[in-house]
Amino acid sequence: MELRHLRYFVAVVEEQSxxxxxxxxxxxxxxxxxxxxxxxxELGIQLFERGSxxxxxxxAGQFFYQHAVKLLSNAEEIKAMTQRVGMAEKTITMGFVGSLLYGLLPKIVYLFRQQQPHLKIELIEMSTKDQIQALKEGRIDVGFGRLRISDPAVRRxxxxxxxxxxxMHSSHPLVQHKKGIFLTDIVDENLFLYPSHPKPNFSTQVRSLFSEYSLDPKNLKEVREIQLALGLVAAGEGxxxxxxxAKTIQLPHLHYIPLLDDAAVSPIFLAIRSMDESExxxxxxxxxxxxxxxxxxAYDRSVI
Incomplete structure (x- = not known):
């Protein structure tokens, strides 16, 4: 006996024809x-009154009908529940560079979770360069990074x-420039760059920024991560x-002053596989x- 037999029988009973x-x-x-x-x-009984x-x-047919309806209803419930479980098991894995956690990425991920409650979301910290390879290998589905790295298999x-x-430290003379300063004002300062590896990374981006303005800072020191860099700044080391x-990171005597150079920006990219058009x-x-x-x-949505 198969479910289709039950459906046939129920239809005949309900249509009476x-x-x-x-x-x-x-x-x-x-x-x-x-x-x-x-x-x-198969049942060895008559289910319908002949000639009626x-x-x-x-x-016996009425008894069988009542239970057939319940079985079909249960089958539909099992189907729906299984589909929901299947949806819950779908996973989207996101790679991200650590500095984005101080910005809007947490709000974006939280909203995404609320709007996709049956989707499992996994976050993995990795460099922009590693994200490109991870996308190509299928280890992540989305990458959030800061570097312009091109690859034909990845859409950025x-x-x-x-x-x-x-x-800078609250005692630094440039703190008085509330409206901002220029790269030329800090080219001779002790400057901490992060992260120290892997390359290319945000420190590479900062070096390129100075080069764009034909500036050659001499007192550079790379440290492992942003928290270490800001801790040293709060200690008055540079x-x-x-x-x-990153100004959401607050430490005693730590101040943030805008950079006024036109090119003093850090792009934020989302990277996906080139052919990925998923919902x-x-x-x-x-x-x-x-x-x-x-x-x-402000943003330009025409790029997607």
Whole structure:
């Protein structure tokens, strides 16, 4: 006995006619009649009163009908529940560079979770360069980074340009310049760069920024991560260039001054596989721009 036999039987009972049931099931009447006869033969009982108009069930047929309806209903519930479980097991893995956690990435991921409750979201910190390889190998589905790294297998979308700032000790003379300073003002300072590896990275970007303005800073020191760099700045050991979002890191005697040079920005890119047009990726883009709208951040959505 198969579920389709139960569906055939239930349709005949509810339509009280083989002809109408066949039309409802989009099958011919003779095969439907044979299926019901086979069902009766398998059960060893008669399910319908022969010759009745409209067609009526026997007492055993009525009993079988009630339980057949329950079984079909249970089957639909199991199907729906299984589909929900399957949705819950779908995973989207995001690679990100650590500095983005101080910006809007946490808000974006949180909103994405709320709007995709059946989707499992995994976050993995990795450099922009490593994200490209991870995308190609299928280890991540999305990458959030800051570097312009091109690869024909990866599509890179510029989300926005984040202004850069200079972190310095409260005793530093340049702290008085509240409206901002220029790279020429800090070229001779003790400057901490981060991270120390792997290359290329944000420290590479800062070096390139100085080169763009034909500046050659001499007192550079690379440290492992942004927290270490800012800790040293708070200790009065030097200064550090950071994305604007890093000003959420507050330490005693630590101040942030805007960089006024036009090129003093750090791009934020989203990278996906070139042919990926999945619904989840489109939903992620929607979440990104919803957050940008709430934060009054300018962006160009025509790039997606």
């Amino acid at each position: 083989f002809t109408k049931a066949a039309e409802k099931l989009f099958i011919a009447q003779p095969p439907l009649s044979r299926q019901i006869q086979n069902l009766e033969a 108009r409209p067609l009526l069930t026997t007492e 979308i510029l989300l926005r340009e984040e202004p850069l700032m200079v972190a 200064i550090c260039i950071v994305p604007e979002s 989840h990726i489109r939903s992620l883009f929607d979440c990104i721009y919803q957050v940008y709208d709430l934060e009054a951040i």
